[in-house]
Amino acid sequence: MQTIVKMFNTDKWVLPYLRRYKKLLALVIFLGFMTVFCGTALMFISGYLISRSAQHPSNILLVYVPIVLTRAFGIGRPVFRYAERLTSHNWVLRLVSDLRKKLYLKVEQRATTIRQEKQTGDVLALLADDIQHIENLYLTTIFPVVIGWLLYVVFAAFVGYFNWAFGLLMLLLFGVITIILPLASVALNGARSFKNRQLQHEVYVSLTDGVLGLTDWVIAGRQAEFVEKQTALMNQQVKIQRQNMQFTWWRDFVINLIVAGITFVMLYFGKVQFGNSFLDVNYIAAFTLAIFPMVDAFQGISAGLTDIPTHQSSLERMNDYDELTVTAPAAPTITRQAALAFKQISFNDVTFKYTNQQRNVLNGLNMTIERNQTYALLGPSGAGKSTMLQLILGDLQPTSGQINLDGADLSTLQEYRHDLFGVLDQQPYLFNTSIMNNVRLGNLQATDDEVKAAIAAVGLQDLVEKLPDGYATVMTEGGQRFSGGERQRFALARILLQDAPIIILDEPTVSLDPITENEVLTMIFSLLADKTIIWVTHHLTGINFANQVYFLDDGQFTMSGTPQALYAENAHFKQLLDLDTGVNNYQ
Numbered sequence: 119m120q121t122i123v124k125m126f127n128t129d130k131w132v133l134p135y136l137r138r139y140k141k142l143l144a145l146v147i148f149l150g151f152m153t154v155f156c157g158t159a160l161m162f163i164s165g166y167l168i169s170r171s172a173q174h175p176s177n178i179l180l181v182y183v184p185i186v187l188t189r190a191f192g193i194g195r196p197v198f199r200y201a202e203r204l205t206s207h208n209w210v211l212r213l214v215s216d217l218r219k220k221l222y223l224k225v226e227q228r229a230t231t232i233r234q235e236k237q238t239g240d241v242l243a244l245l246a247d248d249i250q251h252i253e254n255l256y257l258t259t260i261f262p263v264v265i266g267w268l269l270y271v272v273f274a275a276f277v278g279y280f281n282w283a284f285g286l287l288m289l290l291l292f293g294v295i296t297i298i299l300p301l302a303s304v305a306l307n308g309a310r311s312f313k314n315r316q317l318q319h320e321v322y323v324s325l326t327d328g329v330l331g332l333t334d335w336v337i338a339g340r341q342a343e344f345v346e347k348q349t350a351l352m353n354q355q356v357k358i359q360r361q362n363m364q365f366t367w368w369r370d371f372v373i374n375l376i377v378a379g380i381t382f383v384m385l386y387f388g389k390v391q392f393g394n395s396f397l398d399v400n401y402i403a404a405f406t407l408a409i410f411p412m413v414d415a416f417q418g419i420s421a422g423l424t425d426i427p428t429h430q431s432s433l434e435r436m437n438d439y440d441e442l443t444v445t446a447p448a449a450p451t452i453t454r455q456a457a458l459a460f461k462q463i464s465f466n467d468v469t470f471k472y473t474n475q476q477r478n479v480l481n482g483l484n485m486t487i488e489r490n491q492t493y494a495l496l497g498p499s500g501a502g503k504s505t506m507l508q509l510i511l512g513d514l515q516p517t518s519g520q521i522n523l524d525g526a527d528l529s530t531l532q533e534y535r536h537d538l539f540g541v542l543d544q545q546p547y548l549f550n551t552s553i554m555n556n557v558r559l560g561n562l563q564a565t566d567d568e569v570k571a572a573i574a575a576v577g578l579q580d581l582v583e584k585l586p587d588g589y590a591t592v593m594t595e596g597g598q599r600f601s602g603g604e605r606q607r608f609a610l611a612r613i614l615l616q617d618a619p620i621i622i623l624d625e626p627t628v629s630l631d632p633i634t635e636n637e638v639l640t641m642i643f644s645l646l647a648d649k650t651i652i653w654v655t656h657h658l659t660g661i662n663f664a665n666q667v668y669f670l671d672d673g674q675f676t677m678s679g680t681p682q683a684l685y686a687e688n689a690h691f692k693q694l695l696d697l698d699t700g701v702n703n704y705q
């Protein structure tokens with residue numbers, strides 16, 4: 119219970135919405151209460167009416183009023199129920215839509231760096247499952263519990279109005295169903311529900327991880343191990359769910375036993391209270407029958423409270439996510455136009471360290487990137503090349519030092535990012551939509567003719583036009599229907615449409631065969647001849663396209679210069695290049 123109170127005390131996700139929509143919330147609770155009230159009153163009046171009708175009809179008016187009331191409560195119950203469903207779902211959908219938007223904005227703000235702190239499965243679970251749980255927190259927990267408790271108090275007071283001692287007895291007996299049993303449920307079953315929720319989360323994380331690396335599991339011939347791992351997790355879940363169902367069965371059985379006891383007590387109360395009067399005797403059936411519709415509402419309290427630990431873990435995860443606050447970057451100090459017309463980008467003593475790492479990945483780097491020049495960045499695996507690209511793109515911030523674009527701190531220019539940078543990486547993503555839509559992603563304002571021109575520029579016009587559906591051909595997920603070289607060309611067409619002045623190439627040809635690699639590199643550098651290019655590459659194929667080559671090792675530049683100068687001055691570079699190209703270069 120303490121953890122629940124603590125959870126709500128520190129909550130930033132749900133409570134603000136309770137306050138924002140409090141009037142609607144009060145209406146939902148009122149309508150829910152009226153639904154159960156009408157159901158109870160209907161049974162009460164019906165009990166009275168049946169009993170009264172069995173007596174000698176001294177005056178027809180005495181049954182006429184209950185008939186009208188039966189009709190009123192009979193109509194009132196479904197009407198209130200309908201209105202309650204409408205408003206509660208309206209309330210919950212508003213809340214969920216606000217929550218989704220809030221969560222989306224949080225994720226979006228950190229989209230580029232999120233994978234450093236969260237696993238993909240974590241974020242998926244958060245987006246898909248946790249929000250759903252918050253929705254259920256209201257529909258299956260908060261609303262039924264509040265309505266059930268309200269009814270409990272009103273009914274005990276009603277009985278107390280006739281006989282305070284019986285009122286007190288009802289308070290006590292119904293208290294067992296509405297307070298003691300639900301709390302015992304939370305205590306006994308809560309830990310299990312919590313564990314189930316955590317297992318569900320583990321399944322998400324492990325499944326996403328497994329699916330992302332599915333090819334590797336298959337290549338390693340360890341599919342069975344992957345399936346076993348998932349099955350073990352799911353079996354644990356099934357076991358817990360079975361225990362939960364058994365627990366629910368026993369709990370409901372105990373509730374029904376208690377209700378049977380309450381029914382006898384009520385009969386006795388009726389006899390003592392009303393048994394001596396010819397007219398009042400009809401209240402015995404009325405009070406006794408009224409118990410049954412209420413029991414449904416009271417059962418909801420136990421079920422609702424037992425779910426709290428499940429919701430708790432969702433709420434904790436969402437609040438935990440909230441802790442990852444994003445500090446808004448300072449406003450840009452130069453205009454978009456000035457940024458696009460930049461002359462140079464400079465690295466000034468840039469050092470970078472990942473928060474979870476001991477050592478610096480980059481150590482006091484200095485470099486100047488001139489407009490319209492091509493820079494090749496080479497170095498062994500783990501040297502820090504990709505980290506450098508992320509720093510240029512503003513996805514990471516230097517631990518010390520500065521990266522400036524014409525004197526303006528690059529990290530403050532994030533709102534110009536799409537206009538400044540085009541990125542072509544190892545596996546550009548092609549979506550399961552038409553070729554036209556996929557290429558148009560580079561520039562949503564581009565006309566059909568412009569898209570076609572970009573596709574023609576990358577040499578894919580013939581291929582596309584020969585397809586039965588032409589430009590409307592759906593690419594299939596990840597663009598699987600096209601070869602690696604074709605996928606890179608489509609991605610290049612996107613970049614042409616985007617027309618950003620700085621192009622980041624992150625080993626775009628690493629997965630291609632040497633002939634296709636040569637073709638794609640030649641195409642990239644001829645089509646992007648007027649751009650500033652920063653190109654990370656593992657080997658020296660196509661290095662003569664670069665104006666400057668920088669070797670990065672262990673976070674520092676160990677060598678730099680034009681390819682020609684390095685070839686002339688550095689025996690190692692000469693040897694590597696000759697090996698890579700199989701000929702003597704620059705002769």
Ligand SMILES: Nc1ncnc2c1ncn2[C@@H]1O[C@H](COP(=O)(O)OP(=O)(O)OP(=O)(O)O)[C@@H](O)[C@H]1O
Nearest residue numbers: 234472474475479498499500501502503504505506
């Ligand atoms: N998100 C991260 N969190 C912690 N350490 C990281 C992270 N990303 C990279 N590193 C570490 O930083 C170092 C540099 O990584 P980086 O990816 O920049 O190297 P790289 O030169 O691009 O390597 P490769 O050529 O293999 O892609 C490596 O030791 C890597 O393990």
